Amino acid sequence: MEPDAAGLLGPAQVRELATRLGVRPTKQWGQNFVVDANTVRRIVRLAGVGADDVVVEVGPGLGSLTLALLPQVARVVAVEVDPVLAGALPGTVASLAPSYADRLEVRHEDALAVTELGEPAPTALVANLPYNVSVPVVLSFLERFPSIDRVLVMVQLEVAERLAAAPGSKVYGVPSLKAAWWTDVRLAGTVGRTVFWPAPNVDSGLVSLVRHPPPETSATREEVFAAVDAAFAQRRKTLRAALAGWAGSAERAELALRAAGVDPRTRGEQLDVAAFARVAAARRDLPAPG
Structure with missing residues (x-):
């Protein structure tokens, strides 16, 4: 050969x-x-x-x-x-x-x-x-x-x-x-x-x-990736709807999104990874449901 x-x-x-x-x-x-x-x-x-x-x-x-x-x-x-x-x-x-x-x-x-x-x-x-x-x-x-x-x-x-x-x-x-x-x-x-x-x-x-270094966030990578997975599991839905199960309800999803500076009517495809990191961190900071 x-x-x-x-x-x-x-x-x-x-x-x-x-x-x-x-x-x-x-x-x-x-x-x-x-x-x-x-x-x-x-x-x-x-x-x-x-x-x-x-x-x-x-x-x-x-x-x-x-x-x-x-x-x-x-x-x-x-x-x-x-x-x-x-x-x-x-x-x-x-x-x-x-x-x-x-x-x-x-x-x-x-x-x-x-x-x-x-x-x-x-x-x-x-x-x-x-x-x-x-x-x-x-x-x-x-x-x-x-x-x-x-x-x-x-x-x-x-x-x-x-x-x-x-x-x-x-x-x-x-x-x-x-x-x-x-x-x-x-x-x-x-x-x-x-x-x-x-x-x-x-x-x-x-x-x-x-x-490069990952985004600075109080959320873990697993928490951020869970938010990403949830957002794209229902890609056509707004983030308020797509993240409802992940956050506990549509209302809690909206609270986390607004706290992260993200319009709840946005779809996942508009967000970069740093924005998802902010959303995951904001969800962490929400008061316990109920």
Whole structure:
């Protein structure tokens, strides 16, 4: 299996490796393997990672992005749920990038169940994420691993646009707000279908997330997220109506909204995460019902 000049996988190498391993991409795990070396170089460049970074990569697959990351960073922790792919990745790296093999650690785990990633702690998440778990992976890693200060992920374009959406946008919603609790989010680029095997039936987007301090509030993150979830569970309703169950009644919802400086006739899609934090804090300060 001959790589390209930089030791990266091209279309022929990806198919040859998959055939040798008996791997057929599965919808169950959302597998679409990158076969374009320029795309993985672009991801690494946009991630802004360097020699001091410990990168966690979720869903490394056959190793296309892994091979591009290893020469640039101190360590890559690759989390792969597919047992065949997890077992094969160290050998692929040893064959194509032997001088960097000691920088790789492979975890055969479900990314959504990972609770620790060892030391030194990861500083970045860089991944071509399986489409079916992309938002839960991003949000759960931001929550569980505060050492991660940068994220660059390739996801379905629709998901990328939703994560990066601003208040008032038609696609603004729960993922936008929860990602904004931890990070500044932006759409860093788009990716066509032909860089994958098999080619998906949707375009992809690159999302950059850079950690920032959460909003200053007396409410907990869980309380703020509960308000967000309630507001978008009935997206078409005014916040007075949508937050009635969350607050205890429509009247209490209105009191909390007014105390937070929010018009009760507003809908959730108009509020940023700081406003939801104010609403959650105001609800805390309401007198007990009855």
